[in-house]
Amino acid sequence: MTHRISALHAVRESATSPWLAGGLLCALAWLFIAVGHEGRRVAQVLVLLMPLLVLLAVPLQSAALQKARALLAWLWVMLFVLDGVARGYLQDAYQAAPNGALVLGAAANTNVREGSEYLMTQWRTLGLWTAALLLAGWATWQCARALRRFGGWPGGARRSMQVALVLLLAVTLVAYASKPWRRLHPVAFWFDWAESVQALRKDWSNQGVQRLQAMDNARALAPRVAGSTPSTIVLVIGDSVNRDNMSLYGYARNTTPQLQALQQQAGAHMLVLRNAWSVAASTLPALHGMFNIPVQGSDHSQHLLAIARQAGYRVWWVSNHDDLAIEQQHAQLADVVQLVNRMPGRSSESLDGELLDEVKAALADPHERKLIVVQLLGAHPHYRLRFPENANPFDDHPDTVENQLIAQGRPGWVRGFRQEYDAAVLYHDSVIADLLRMTQASGAERTAHTAWMYLSDHGQEVGHTMNHAGHSQSTASGFRIPAILWRSEAFTPVDETLDDRPFRGDWIAFTLADLMGLEWDGQMRERNVLASGYQWQEPVLPAKVASFTR
Structure with missing residues (x-):
């Protein structure tokens, strides 16, 4: 309980500190990226998140531009949050990736009625992940609002921040130029996912x-x-x-x-x-x-x-x-x-x-x-x-x-x-x-x-x-x-x-x-299991099977 209170307190404190708010935004995005991905893919997706750092680091004096930045920062982080929640739910409920055959087949083979019935049967797990999504959305918005008060860098930091921005931009451009990395971005991934579902339906038709x-x-x-x-x-x-x-x-x-x-x-x-x-x-x-x-x-x-x-x-x-x-x-x-x-x-x-x-x-x-x-x-x-x-x-x-x-x-x-x-x-x-x-x-x-x-x-x-x-x-x-x-x-x-x-x-x-x-x-x-010359071969399954003979 103490940890929850401390976390909420940090979010509220971010409303008075644009720098703390930016740090919390990055931390929230990283948390949900880690939920949805494993191994080196976490690092790859974190690189795809870097435009957020560039957006946060640019000094803006106009109040209208500052509001626009806050909104864009919230939207950018929520893309990764939504992606993490969707992947986390599928991993939790089915130990499956969204682009796996199990999920693609189910999505292509469903309709409104089937979907509503599914929601009724999985409401416990879905409720927990929806609560996490809503809490993350609220925390992200509180942090994004504080960005409207960021008007410039601390004194003496202009030169180093400019160098850092150039390096961030260079790394970001390299990542987005690489197709294996770029396709992990939530927008690209889920767009491709929707196309895969439609292609599967077309194949069935x-x-x-x-x-x-x-x-x-x-x-x-x-x-x-x-x-x-x-x-x-x-x-x-x-x-x-x-x-x-x-x-x-x-x-x-x-x-x-x-x-x-x-x-x-x-x-x-x-x-x-x-x-x-x-x-x-x-x-x-x-x-x-x-x-x-x-x-x-x-x-x-x-x-x-x-x-x-x-x-x-x-x-x-x-x-x-x-x-x-x-x-x-x-x-x-x-x-x-x-x-x-x-x-x-x-x-x-x-x-x-x-x-x-x-x-x-x-x-x-x-x-x-x-x-x-x-x-x-x-x-x-x-x-x-x-x-x-x-x-x-x-x-x-x-x-x-x-x-x-x-x-x-x-x-x-x-x-x-x-x-x-x-x-x-x-x-x-x-x-x-x-x-x-x-x-x-x-x-x-x-x-x-x-x-x-x-x-x-x-x-x-x-x-x-x-x-x-x-x-x-x-x-x-x-x-x-x-x-x-x-x-x-x-x-x-x-x-x-x-x-x-x-x-x-x-x-x-x-x-x-x-x-x-x-x-x-x-x-x-x-x-043929009835044949005298039957030759068993163990199937490759995603589940760990101690023995196929018991």
């Missing part, structure tokens, strides 16, 4: 052309199907499901009773991959990795849906997402697109069970070869909207998980989010189990190749390693996902020893190709 190109690429690849047996493959993609919150994977709360029962019934026909990982902490890049696959000897990737269609599969995309980017990049490559959710944003109350009828209809289609992609909302924030009302059994009384969170010092709001998250996983279990049972029933004919595979696009941090609830690319929880495979009796029983194999979400297409019997030149079979 041109997806029609890209889809035609994907089909042309698949046609040139000439994929083929080995054998003539009817085949039905179902791919179920969850959202934001962390395997650490599934009792199937050893979690203390009973969140996956139905999947566990199905596992016991299926025996060797069902494989639970214990060490599955996403390579992205958000949906768009995760889906991109799942469906856009490299081909040996080719400079461009292939889209799995285009390959499947070219090989003779009829493809469905059944989704509970209302997301333009996903629809344009992936869904529209399917023969049949069913989007059951018409409410965009985090506040959508469309439960995943709503799409079961659409999947049932797809399974009943008489086409001999079918690939059905089912995309769920899973446990995506808001967690409380991912399960039916009054269906949270974990908020009644403290249990083992609650006591563990308390022992770890997790605050009440994090523990409340964990309860809602686990309830979402429990409802998710029922939907996943229904989808598996429906697939099993459709493949009752012993000679039909019927397979079902489930994974989540990415994980979620809900008080596992930090006081945070949501997407996280700085902790392993943001990448830990479930992956489960079931195959009908027409397939060879799954080798149960494969369950410990580490698995990457961006390699799932190679396993699906094996299930569909797809073949093409340049196929990278060593990435």
Whole structure:
């Protein structure tokens, strides 16, 4: 408290001392530059701040010019303050830079409704950073006002100040002439950032052309199907499901009773991959990795849906997402697109069970070869909207998980989010189990190749390693996902020893190709988790992962 009073006192004192006011302005700017940048970039941005020193050092006699200088000084400092606040918030909330793929993708894929809903979910963190911004704006203005009384340099200092000004100008000109330095200036950086967002949106709007190109690429690849047996493959993609919150994977709360029962019934026909990982902490890049696959000897990737269609599969995309980017990049490559959710944003109350009828209809289609992609909302924030009302059994009384969170010092709001998250996983279990049972029933004919595979696009941090609830690319929880495979009796029983194999979400297409019997030149079979020649490669993640095999 004493330090706060001293700081406010210094600001008030600056109102009587132009020199103190100038020093405080520079200190405030430096503080927020240090918040938003690291290492040598702090020094680089400080050099870009130097025009402020030149502005402060020029003696002005005119009262009008002095007022103009005060306003310009305030505006100049606030540019760096705003930049620091924006960068600091993103680093605090997501450990991400504003020009990173996570932030650019989210900004390009948002709208007014989504933005307002986001503000509602992140009001705690945003409130703290907004308070810091307002306090900095007030302090900066108090200091800038004092500059109106600066009319000249102290006696005898004219010569040295002139030399200093020339040196400052020279260094400033060199910095602004360098593009790597100049692009760090808040105005240049955020202007380029806005252009990047617009370019990303434009790229998505041109997806029609890209889809035609994907089909042309698949046609040139000439994929083929080995054998003539009817085949039905179902791919179920969850959202934001962390395997650490599934009792199937050893979690203390009973969140996956139905999947566990199905596992016991299926025996060797069902494989639970214990060490599955996403390579992205958000949906768009995760889906991109799942469906856009490299081909040996080719400079461009292939889209799995285009390959499947070219090989003779009829493809469905059944989704509970209302997301333009996903629809344009992936869904529209399917023969049949069913989007059951018409409410965009985090506040959508469309439960995943709503799409079961659409999947049932797809399974009943008489086409001999079918690939059905089912995309769920899973446990995506808001967690409380991912399960039916009054269906949270974990908020009644403290249990083992609650006591563990308390022992770890997790605050009440994090523990409340964990309860809602686990309830979402429990409802998710029922939907996943229904989808598996429906697939099993459709493949009752012993000679039909019927397979079902489930994974989540990415994980979620809900008080596992930090006081945070949501997407996280700085902790392993943001990448830990479930992956489960079931195959009908027409397939060879799954080798149960494969369950410990580490698995990457961006390699799932190679396993699906094996299930569909797809073949093409340049196929990278060593990435198929079911293959005897499987060759694991650790992904490079922004989070520190102690081991990919646990």
